[in-house]
Amino acid sequence: MYNEIKLEKTLYNISGKSFTQALSELDPDDIYKGTELEGLDAYERQLKRFDIKINGSNCDTVDRFFATADSAILFPEFVRRQVLLGFNEAFSLGQFAASIVVNDDSCFSSLSVTVNTGGNTVAEGTNLPTITVKTKASDSASKIGRVMEITYEVLRKKRIDTFAVILKQLGATIARSANDKLTTDVIDSVTTEVETTKQTFNYSTLVELWQSMEGFEMDTILCSKERFGKILQFDEMKNLVATGISAENSTIVTPFGVTVKAVAGMTSKKIIGLSSKYAYEIVYGSDMVVDIGKLISTQYDQIGSSIMLGISRFNDNAVGIISITDDEE
Numbered sequence: 001m002y003n004e005i006k007l008e009k010t011l012y013n014i015s016g017k018s019f020t021q022a023l024s025e026l027d028p029d030d031i032y033k034g035t036e037l038e039g040l041d042a043y044e045r046q047l048k049r050f051d052i053k054i055n056g057s058n059c060d061t062v063d064r065f066f067a068t069a070d071s072a073i074l075f076p077e078f079v080r081r082q083v084l085l086g087f088n089e090a091f092s093l094g095q096f097a098a099s100i101v102v103n104d105d106s107c108f109s110s111l112s113v114t115v116n117t118g119g120n121t122v123a124e125g126t127n128l129p130t131i132t133v134k135t136k137a138s139d140s141a142s143k144i145g146r147v148m149e150i151t152y153e154v155l156r157k158k159r160i161d162t163f164a165v166i167l168k169q170l171g172a173t174i175a176r177s178a179n180d181k182l183t184t185d186v187i188d189s190v191t192t193e194v195e196t197t198k199q200t201f202n203y204s205t206l207v208e209l210w211q212s213m214e215g216f217e218m219d220t221i222l223c224s225k226e227r228f229g230k231i232l233q234f235d236e237m238k239n240l241v242a243t244g245i246s247a248e249n250s251t252i253v254t255p256f257g258v259t260v261k262a263v264a265g266m267t268s269k270k271i272i273g274l275s276s277k278y279a280y281e282i283v284y285g286s287d288m289v290v291d292i293g294k295l296i297s298t299q300y301d302q303i304g305s306s307i308m309l310g311i312s313r314f315n316d317n318a319v320g321i322i323s324i325t326d327d328e329e
Helices: 019-026 042-049 062-066 075-090 160-186 203-212 225-232 235-242 292-297
Strands: 099-102 111-115 131-135 142-149 192-196 220-223 251-253 259-262 270-274 280-284 302-313 319-324
Touching (some): 019 075, 075 292, 075 302, 160 270
Parallel strands (some): 192 319
Antiparallel strands (some): 220 270, 270 319
16 A cells, blocks of 8 residues: 555666656555545655645645655655646647657657659559658757756745745746757758748738648647737737637637647747648657655755757648748837
8 A cells, every 4th residue: 555655766767767756656546436535646655645735725834745855755756846837838749749659769750751743643554642751860859958046945834825826937947948949950951941030920821831731630739928919919819809719829820720829938030830740749758857866865955957859840741830020119
């Protein structure tokens, strides 16, 4: 049972397994079906075991994790989960990926798809038009992370849910850097490009991008928050808002049915159009990583967290961009 498990730091060091996965092998979820603990994962059952309340009106302070040597083992996983939660909420490119791959390695090789030209029908005895699938050259995931300067003495009497907000902010900051890095990677050498200037950037520019995506139906536009604000000021979008369709969570749908999403960290010089079911894949070269040893011992003055991420286009024509070429406001 969950209250008999010996918690050790080595549970964080099992190759290919997260702390919770390693813990679940010792304490499987299935044995709790039909009990009051059903629905909790192995980590959450340990929080219950040590009566650590991480939210609500009776939320504990951070030093509750360090009441015993066993409960202190749970602290790094709490940090990692909160950072990852903030990351996932702000990592817009992950939300619109055609696929997500967990590679557990910094190197990866993706597939590319090329649709060769051909007619709609095939004459008897002639070859069928082809779709060519090739393996791309090996690529590398990038390490993206941040360090928060903070000590246990500062944290120990703070409510856990208050600390969680700070950790989620750390994760969101990492996500903004990931958005910036990976949007640059995914539009590298894109051939479907619409050039404009800030003076001529208007609703017609979005329509032109939509029309330019040959062979794919564009369903998503990604842009910076600054550019998203400009789009909301187009007369056509003002009319849309006036009909009762509002922008929620930095997202709005154009009259021609394309979702426009403001991406924190993305440059204002580029706007990306996607056929999101076919455009690109995100490759995770690692899970979110935190410094385990120092967090358990409370001997830290910084909390560092990082993740390995890569991106690869499946279909070049499923990605188009608008380049804003005029630097002057």
